[in-house]
Amino acid sequence: MGPVKLTQNALSSPTRRITVAEFACALLKRWVPERRGRDTLGLAISGGVDSMALAALCSQLQDLSQSSVHTPKQSSLRPLQFRAFIVDHGLRAGSALEAEAVSRVLEGRDIKNQILKIKWPEQGSLADLPNFESLARKYRFRLLGRACRDLGINSLLLAHHEDDQAETILMRLALGQGANGLTGMKNPAGIPECYGIHGVYESGGYVVEHRGNSTLSPSSLPRLNSPSERQLPIETGGIRVYRPFLHFTKSRLIATCLAENIEWFEDHTNKEPTTTMRNAVRHMYSNHSMPAALSKPALLALSERLNDTAARRSHIVQSWLTKCKITRFETSTGIVNVQFADLSDSWEPEHARPPVDTGRIAAHILREIILLVTHREHVELSSLHRAVQQIFPEVCQHGGQNPQPIAFTASGVYFQPIPTTLRQRETPNFIYEKPVWILSRQPYKPNSLDRIEIDVQAIRNSWSQWYFYDGRYWIRVQNLGTSPLLLKPFNPEQLAEFRATLEGADDKRASELRLRWQLKNKAPAKVRYTLPAIMKSEGGKETIIALPSLDLRIPGVMVRWEIRYKKIPSQTLANRVSRMP
Incomplete structure (x- = not known):
């Protein structure tokens, strides 16, 4: 009925x-x-x-x-x-x-x-x-x-x-x-x-104000975000x-x-x-x-x-987040350098053990930092037990020497420590400080690459829709050429090809130096192979034409783009990183 x-x-x-x-x-x-x-x-x-x-x-x-x-x-x-x-x-x-x-x-x-x-x-x-x-x-x-x-x-x-x-x-x-x-x-x-x-x-x-029209020459095709910006918009x-x-x-x-x-x-x-x-x-x-x-x-x-x-715990977590030292946040590559707060600073001297809820608070703090970098939509607290042991040993260790930190992966994020050197430890006045950790997107697994490929659907000279690439970058593309375009992860086999193509530019020396500098300083080691690449598909062959997050393109390519980093869920962290250079 x-x-x-x-x-x-x-x-x-x-x-x-x-x-x-x-x-x-x-x-x-x-x-x-x-x-x-x-x-x-x-x-x-x-x-x-x-x-x-x-x-x-x-x-x-x-x-x-x-x-x-x-x-x-x-x-x-x-x-x-x-x-x-x-x-x-x-x-x-x-x-x-x-x-x-x-x-x-x-x-x-x-x-x-x-x-x-x-x-x-x-x-x-x-x-x-x-x-x-x-x-x-x-x-x-x-x-x-x-x-x-x-x-x-x-x-x-x-x-x-x-x-x-x-x-x-x-x-x-x-x-x-x-x-x-x-x-x-x-x-x-x-x-x-x-x-x-x-x-x-x-x-x-x-919001970005668009200037001019879409009929442009190759020489006037910067991305809409100013190249002078050090960071991508968030x-x-x-x-x-x-x-x-x-x-x-x-x-x-x-x-x-x-x-x-x-x-x-x-x-x-x-x-x-x-x-x-x-x-x-x-x-x-x-x-x-x-x-x-x-x-x-x-x-x-x-x-x-x-x-x-939950409200009381959130207040405590936000307070501790302000004590975590974020010294670097590269939105172009998704790298964060952070020294986590020492939670034992809040314990009363007579307490040999941490308060009951400290482990859960540590997991919440860690999740907020992970969400700066991870490609995942959700980060479950239950998946962070081992990560909490590495990042917050004071929560798990009761006396004794702090363990030497080692690299690990949690919730799609690769954690790499910058430990103090042996010489520093042997200094008479050495005071232990928690290590600085470098956080970046976990390297792709071979069986996940196909799931990240995006076929850019755009009428020539028109903007494509916005794509949420790998859960980290919002990207849209304007194809002013005739060949179909793809968004795919940059891979090691493409580096030599991309470098050789840049050498064909009029300022080839400057272009090559810029590529080397960007990769060395912003996307070291395997981090560079988690970046989005714009590919041209022609005659059954795919050719890399741009690395949009680094603002790098081969000369003469008829494409433009807008790219932004994902929203930061924690307002406390969003306010901090927005003020970083």
């Missing part, structure tokens, strides 16, 4: 509605305006009671923010505008008509909106796929992310509420997730399922999702819709307990008496305690 309008099921509910003042406080507690003038926020609307309550409150807040009358508490409220996105999954008969009906309701509330239709791959019954729920989630968020990006919207509001949060925690508990998972849905958070989409996933905030931005209803129950959302006399649309498949894990959990809560430890209040209290613990 298809969805039906619901306006009568909860007419007798005594539950109090959510006021616009409550909603504004919940939103502004997490969301901070970024621009001057009017801000536009996106709304993810399904047509269900949760999202229609969100639309109703946003409509009121939009009117209030644009009026000249404010209460003292709202005196700082800036003009707001909301743009709703209605996702039509196209899997049920009548879904398109329902989306249009939702659109008309929103228009009646002065909420501008558009309908986004998922284009499914052509295959059998999608609903029967074992991963259907995760596929639908991925397609939905990618549609929402691109729609927000195209309209210059950086913030997307979701209608997840307190009951959803409790259900999420129970599902994660059943799946055996640890403390981080049991904190529940984050507010705010980066938009999920959009890895690698420029302007949506952790990018799009760095990306910022990305779309954030906010969940202002996480401290409101579903019953209050229903009461809000009833009080506002706004229609909503019920999808009966959401009540079928055998279709999804969440439906099964909802069925249990609705039809069974749950143990006290698994009640919604108990799960929400657990989440709150874990979030408080």
